[in-house]
Amino acid sequence: MSNNVTVQLVTALKAAELLGISRAHFYRMHNAGRVPLPIRLGGSVRWRVSELVAWVEAGMPNRQKWQSMTGCVK
DSSP, rough: OTOOOOEEOOOOOHHHHHTOOOOHHHHHHTTTOOSOOOOTTTTTTEEEEHHHHHHHHHTOOOOHHHHHHHHHOO
């Protein structure tokens, strides 16, 4: 990875703030499969800001559709 590239990862609280919703609502959406999958780093769970932005721009499809749109199979 180049030194000029920054991958910004955020907690559920920050992801919820980006979306303008509460953390509890974000987790309800996550548990219902309505947001992209997070990245797990040891015991930490984080979401890519760039993926959340792209997901919103795509109309916020459910996780299954989002994964098929992006070619991610997890």
